[in-house]
Amino acid sequence: MTNGQLHRRPDSPAPQLSSRDTLGSPAGGDHLLFLTEALRIFHDTGALAPSGAELVNALVVPATSRPNRPISVLEVGAGTGVVTRRLAQVLRPGDRLHVVEANPRFAERLREDPVLAARGPGVELRLSVCRVEELPAAGKGATTEGTGATPGSEGRYDVIVSGLPFTNFEPAQVRDILNLYLRLLAPGGExxxxxxxxxxxxxxxxxxxxxxxxxxxxxxxxxxxxxxYGLGERTVWRNLPPARAHLLRSPTPAPAPAAPTPTQTPAPAAPNR
Incomplete structure (x- = not known):
């Protein structure tokens, strides 16, 4: 990885969607790495294994049901990259994917991932090794690796996919993160x-x-x-453990009221003489 971006090999064909790509890196070892980190810092991982294929499919729905224009996606808590790989596969030329992962071991796996390197041309992929609260867009002082570019400086995100284990956190931290997501989302973003x-x-x-x-x-x-803010939810029984994915939408500002139509003031009547 150079300049904070994972670069596509020019001679690599675009990857095909498959459960194998979703469940683990083609290089293998995702499950072992995830388990190792879960046993070391369960508070930050919140699970013993990466998300399964059906849960990944539910999480990337906003990136597949999308407007006909380039979009900007933020993934928070990427882990070993099961969702990241699927996002990289479904995004189109001109789209941007910003990945935030605080665990340096997981970040190193993302840097080396061949599926991410072989993504389609024209898909920008940026990695920030920090907590989402530390992004400059969140009012902190962290920078993206490499160029020193400000994450989110290009504008707000159309889609945010969060893999954070909220129920491991304190309520105040969860509230702050959810409010941050609303600030980072474009109006109507999901x-x-x-x-x-x-x-x-x-x-x-x-x-x-x-x-x-x-x-x-x-x-x-x-x-x-x-x-x-909820749009719906999906229960995924074929996951370890079973999970429920939630889809939400940021509010769209109400249109400004139309200016009142100016009325013509009648001319005063001429006085009687």
Whole structure:
């Protein structure tokens, strides 16, 4: 990788969509790396394995049901790249994909990924190794690798795909991230994220009442957010563990009211003489 971008090999054919590309890098080892990092820092990974093919398909829906123009996509928490590879495959010339991954081991895997390197021509792919809250567009001081370009400086994003494990975070952090997503999305832009099923009970049984209460507070916050901005959801049973993907849309400003039609003031009547 050079200048903060993953470059396509000019002699490589465009990749074909397949479950193998989704589930793991052709070079192999994604599951082992993910498990290793999950055991080391489960708070930041939130799972023991990458997302399965059906969940990936649900998360990339906004990038496939798209306007007929170039779009800008932000992926947050890319992990080993199962969603990143699918996005790179479905994006078109002129599209931009900005990937944010805080884990340097995962970021190194993304840099070396042959599917990402073999993406279609004209698809820009940029990698920032930081937390999404640290992006300059979020008011922080981090920079994108290589050129020092400001992530998001080209404008807001049409699509955001979030892989962050929200229920591992404190409610205030989740609220701040969701509000940041709304600021980063263009009006009418779409956001997808997912959560695993049955985690509230598991968290309470395994971590105690305090963590259970924190978990429930995050879930309530997410449900309020979905009630306000949600377009729909999809339950994916064929995932480990089963998950639910959520699709949301940022608000579109109401059109300004039309200026009132000027009315002609009648001329005053001539006085009687």
């Amino acid at each position: 956001l997808t994220y997912f959560g695993y099923l049955g985690t509230t009970t598991v968290r309470t049984l395994t971590s105690g009442p305090r963590q259970g209460a924190r978990h429930r507070a995050v879930v309530r916050l997410l449900r309020r957010f979905e009630a306000t």
